[in-house]
Amino acid sequence: MENRLRKLKQALNHTSFNTLTFDQEHRNQVMEKIAGQDTRPEQIRLSILQLLVQEETGYTLAGKIRSRGIKTFENDQGALYTTLHILEQKRCIQSEWKEDGQKFYQLTRKGRKLLKKYESSPDKPRVLRTLVEAGQI
């Protein structure tokens, strides 16, 4: 039996495991799940930038942040506006008052560039840090 079991590796690799590979797509899905659950400030700011590729009011943005599983602003809506203000000062986003009295937020060109840089960067944590460090990016 011992001799035969030595061939178990080959046997399983040729049969049950033949088509079982953990590929890039699987890995990406894991990283997305992790990002969705991550509530570190830089991750939250990244989420905000990702959501602001289209125009949002603070209210609609808060809803979308919540649906990403981020509960940070649940009981502290004010903190969201503080964060938006900081991102605006970093010139990653811009705001505009519309005629109906609603304030809309959207990415600036700089914000877009930063997102692109994040997506293609091999050192993502470093790009993220620029979002929480003081001063301009």
Add this chain to the structure above:
Amino acid sequence: MEHSMNTSIEHENKEAIIQDLMENYGTAILHLVYSYVKDAALAEDLTQEIFVKSYHHLHTYNGTSKMTTWLWRIAINHCKDHLKSWYNRKVTVSEQEQLEQTKDASTTEDAVIQNHIDHELAGAVMDLPDKYREVIYLHYYEDLSTREMADVLKKNENTLKTRLKRARVLLKQRLGGTL
């Protein structure tokens, strides 16, 4: 299974570590999970959950054991939790068919024979009761010694030796004269 890590894991390194673990051991973990649940789609889901879990539990890695031992332990516990769960006990999946289907696919005579031998052994191992399949898999597929298995499974080494012995007897009975 060789992999060593610094004891202090910085927050921003966590993602990089998980990426690294997935690239190096993703498929191995997937195979390990499959050996427990015997369902490909489910194994993929559970493997993803295992890496998400590892990310959140990175701080529990204390640097004394190998990173892989730590990862294997999380994976095995996750599989066992699933097997114990309500969902698993109430919902049955038919994996057997898949094994049967692939049995016919072959071209040359040699391949047919080799294929048959492989299928017979793989099938017999996969059909073992959970606790025996576990030790056979870890020992003969993952090349873990009984000492290492004792560490990963948190069981007495002698218990595992006995299980291995018993598992081999079971396999011998099943595979009969083809040894």
